[in-house]
Amino acid sequence: MAAPKPRVKVPNSAKVGEVIEVKTLISHPMESGQRKDKSGAIIPRKIINKFVATYGGEEVFSVDVGPAVSANPYIQFSMKVPAAGDLHFAWTDDDGSVYEMTKSIAIA
Amino acid sequence: MTFTRRDTLVMGAGAAALMALPLSASAATDEAVAAAIAAFTGGAATAAGGVDIGAPEIAENGNTVPIDVSADGAASILVLAAGNPNPGVATFHFGALAVPAAATRIRLAGTQDIIAVAKMADGSFREARRTVKVTIGGCGG
Numbered sequence: 001m002a003a004p005k006p007r008v009k010v011p012n013s014a015k016v017g018e019v020i021e022v023k024t025l026i027s028h029p030m031e032s033g034q035r036k037d038k039s040g041a042i043i044p045r046k047i048i049n050k051f052v053a054t055y056g057g058e059e060v061f062s063v064d065v066g067p068a069v070s071a072n073p074y075i076q077f078s079m080k081v082p083a084a085g086d087l088h089f090a091w092t093d094d095d096g097s098v099y100e101m102t103k104s105i106a107i108a
Numbered sequence: 109m110t111f112t113r114r115d116t117l118v119m120g121a122g123a124a125a126l127m128a129l130p131l132s133a134s135a136a137t138d139e140a141v142a143a144a145i146a147a148f149t150g151g152a153a154t155a156a157g158g159v160d161i162g163a164p165e166i167a168e169n170g171n172t173v174p175i176d177v178s179a180d181g182a183a184s185i186l187v188l189a190a191g192n193p194n195p196g197v198a199t200f201h202f203g204a205l206a207v208p209a210a211a212t213r214i215r216l217a218g219t220q221d222i223i224a225v226a227k228m229a230d231g232s233f234r235e236a237r238r239t240v241k242v243t244i245g246g247c248g249g
Binding site for chain 1: 203206209212
């Protein structure tokens with residue numbers, strides 16, 4: 001599979017205390033482990049199993065992701081912006097790979 | 109015995125049709141759902157309401173059904189699909205800065221109930237369910 005590519009939509013800036021919407025996407029087949037290949041063998045499970053968002057080093061939001069989450073997992077949440085800072089995202093694959101992205105939020 | 113081309117084609121079509129069916133068509137049992145909830149609550153009872161589940165009434169494609177969950181004052185929300193081979197879908201955890209709500213897209217094997225169990229800040233649990241009709245199931249690929 002091509003390297004999973006994360007994409008995040010977050011406002012560049014916000015007022016102190018404003019609630020912002022965060023939309024995330026990562027390209028990933030999310031092989032559930034339920035499918036069989038042509039020979040009848042089960043295609044092994046390989047999914048993104050964890051998503052974590054931290055702001056200023058503190059965890060804001062995280063998801064334990066299961067195989068019932070669709071391919072190219074879309075995850076959306078909202079958070080209050082206390083001050084300017086970096087919003088860091090990490091997606092963990094079953095095979096241990098971690099895909100990351102950081103977005104900076106300025107105070108308007 | 110030699111197969112005519114027609115026989116081979118028909119057998120191939122049959123095999124292809126079988127491949128297209130969802131693999132384990134059995135839905136999660138009530139016990140599996142109860143076990144998943146108990147694992148999350150530590151055996152504590154859940155009270156109804158206080159959790160909202162947004163989902164389409166009818167999902168055209170069971171491979172990607174948009175859902176959202178929210179619960180005022182929740183620390184985490186567990187999402188289950190009662191009719192999937194395995195009921196667990198995802199668990200959302202909310203830190204102090206997060207609004208206790210989240211959205212994602214999930215796979216549903218067929219028409220079934222989505223269950224959301226919220227763990228509240230005070231340690232209590234709330235539960236809600238919502239039926240989603242699925243026209244084409246999405247677990248077998």
